[in-house]
Amino acid sequence: MSSNNDMNLLLKIWRQPDAQTKGELVDYNVTGISPDSSFLEMLDVLNEQLVTKGEDPVVFDHDCREGICGMCSLFINGEAHGPGKSITTCQLHMRSFKDGDTIYIEPFRATAMPVIKDLVVDRTSMEKIQQAGGYVSINTSGNTQDANALPIPKADADAAFDAATCIGCGACIATCKNASAMLFLSAKVSQFALLPQGKVEGAERVKNMVRVMDEEGFGNCTNTGACEVECPKGISLDNIARMNREYLSASLAD
């Protein structure tokens, strides 16, 4: 449905052919954008225009388009996932903008997350942090104990769940002035630190994950708290405090 509310916008989009080539902001005009369309649907409209003209469309990561896969990124007008609290870029709708607006669209930036092409970045470093200890060492078997043999206080289970809702998008890293991955890492450490299943190898986990974070070139945490503000899932800074306690006690035990 087109309506009188449709918008015309000027987009300034980061274009970069590959990791080796220098990128730049390029201007594009889009017209007739419905306020009910999502931000990524607005980019679909732009890309349809570019393809029809035979130009290279803008590449951006996206998949589920319902805020859970963590694939979409984008720095929009200087904010990770754009304006609005507790949303990913795919959940941002054009009603958050006005007709005639200029919108800056850039990739998530951090040394440990280099640009692959245009707005797509390489988040392999985040994978490596998870591989360093983001698990409970248990094999698949039909013979683990009954799930209800181990009661877990509801408050702990709920807090572990809240930490576990991290979608691994990298907004916290892109937002942090030090490009630190502390919020991302601490969410996983906290989930397991709060559960009896995770406590067994807790000390090894936190030490290994922190070591890999440092090796991958992420910065340190200086408690600014910007990560928490921009996190689309509201992962709390409390997780970083918990992780620091875990790390301290693990280091002292050495």
Add this chain to the structure above:
Amino acid sequence: MSKLDSKIPAGPIKDKWTNHKNNINLVNPANKRLIDVIVVGTGLAGGAAAASLAEMGYNVKAFAYQDSPRRAHSIAAQGGINAAKNYQNDGDSTYRLFYDTVKGGDYRAREANVYRLAEVSASIIDQCVAQGVPFARDYGGLLDNRSFGGVLVSRTFYAKGQTGQQLLLGAYSAMNRQIAKGKIAMYNRHEMLDVVLVDGKARGIIARDLITGKIERHSAHAVVIATGGYGNVFFLSTNAMGSNVTAAWKIHKKGAYFANPCYTQIHPTCIPRSGDHQSKLTLMSESLRNDGRIWVPKHMKDVEAIRKGTLKPTQLAEGDRDYYLERRYPAFGNLVPRDVASRAAKERCDAGYGVNATGEAVYLDFAAAYVRYGKEKAHITGLHNPSDEKILELGRAVIESKYGNLFQMYEKIVDENPYMTPMMIYPAVHYTMGGIWVDYNLQTTIPGCYAAGEANFSDHGANRLGASALMQGLADGYFVLPYTIGDYLANEIRTGAIPTDSPEFDAAEKNVTDTITKMMNIKGTKSVDHFHKRLGKIMWNNVGMARNIKGLKEAMAEIQQIRKEFWSDLRIPGTANSMNAELEKAGRVADFLELGELFAKDALDRNESCGGHFREESQTEEGEALRNDNDYAYVSAWEYKGEPADAILHKEELTFNDIELKQRSYK
């Protein structure tokens, strides 16, 4: 010679799986180290299989088109996972879960597979809890359950509205442990574009590195396809944008039969579409039907007033509302199975009672639940004579704790506060019960090629019950495939590493590069999306919630026409040897354009209504679906023969020894 041997083990149904496990071949731990397995797709089925196979000692190569296994679309599953634990003491059992699933699937699933699924369901919950999956718990610290459609017990385990996310992150964590050990080689941003057969056996794949465009050869002793469903053939669905049929279609073209493509689930509770810009649809979990009541106005004048904006739904008196599910199906009410709920919504909207501008929306209303929970909460907290407002406030807080993220998603998309006004919902394509035909061991008709999770056809018949997809994906990945694949691999311990410089790999790679070159060289005028949207429109109109002979024949002809235009007028900018999202989409849509026709052909063949497949020619006087067990109690397994229209039908007759075939009733 028919290749359709389902390999169902002999014996009573409750002993089949145990006996089968005791009798199949095993591979000794030292030999497992000599065997490579490729797993394509890293959702619940693929991720669980990759992790489990690696733990057992096999060398696993796993492939995902996203940049991490954690992003597979299993992550978006909301409501829960079924398991016959009977923690609620409401009479649940393995048999009941088996019975509900076969009945829910409208008696078009294989009994033995479904029984096994019910049998291993309890182990899934144990396994996931041991991994640290934070399921919802009650104040005693034990696991909580909710109820889902089509059943009379509470057997659904959940983690708020993010159950799929938490289960997938569990499988992902198990994978990470094996990646760290070097037992899984993870290939992110890679897409499988063909399977390689050597001496008739699956021996590897051809994959494209989506960053560099490089075409790669990967060999293995067996190949597992766990690449999900094909709902995106409709363009608009609740699937992720990248969800596709390509891996399944490629193995189909190399000899794997495709079963029941027309069995598609149209989910009743999705956010209605808002306009032509729409790129996908968003589900609102079925769990909401535990507490939400579905209605449209009784009188047309109220419908008109609501559409005009002069009447708010909250102002409409109780007596002027038509709670049509409760009216038509008093026994199950708002918790009828998905196919029934979807058709009932379509019936009301087709009759003109849709409540939004497009006429395609009904209400899902939580007002009664706010009052019910609010009163309960007031009672618990010792609040005497609370005001109505206080009750609503307390009740809304309870609903928020149960479904908070879903309500937030709704508000972001629709820009209305669903705590204050009823949600608007409409059915949308969600899940595909059909898929690659597999035997009891999950092996396809290609030796050494397996299919798991939504990619196979096996457990849900013609309609999947809520919270059963997560159960099946994890059952296949954790508890079925790791055993059954050993039976095949036991004969491979002397094979040695599979070389990738064979003529078979040469030919498969050439096939892939030729297809890419052909697509790049069309240099036409239309984008991939142009063709995808046209395909989707035909599928929705003619092969959607109601199907008839005329519409299906038209659809087949039109899809052929679109396919012709696609191959002569497609435009893909850029090059093939770099990241090129248009090229990726083009390959997927090319396959959808073939699958779509087979889908319609299958729907045409099945002149009965069962589950999600509704043929207008086969209904009762009241408009309910009418099954025909005499003529159609079979699995349709299609063999590829060039054009989809030429596909050959093989029938696997379904026999029901443990459940009596009945016309489904939820009244």
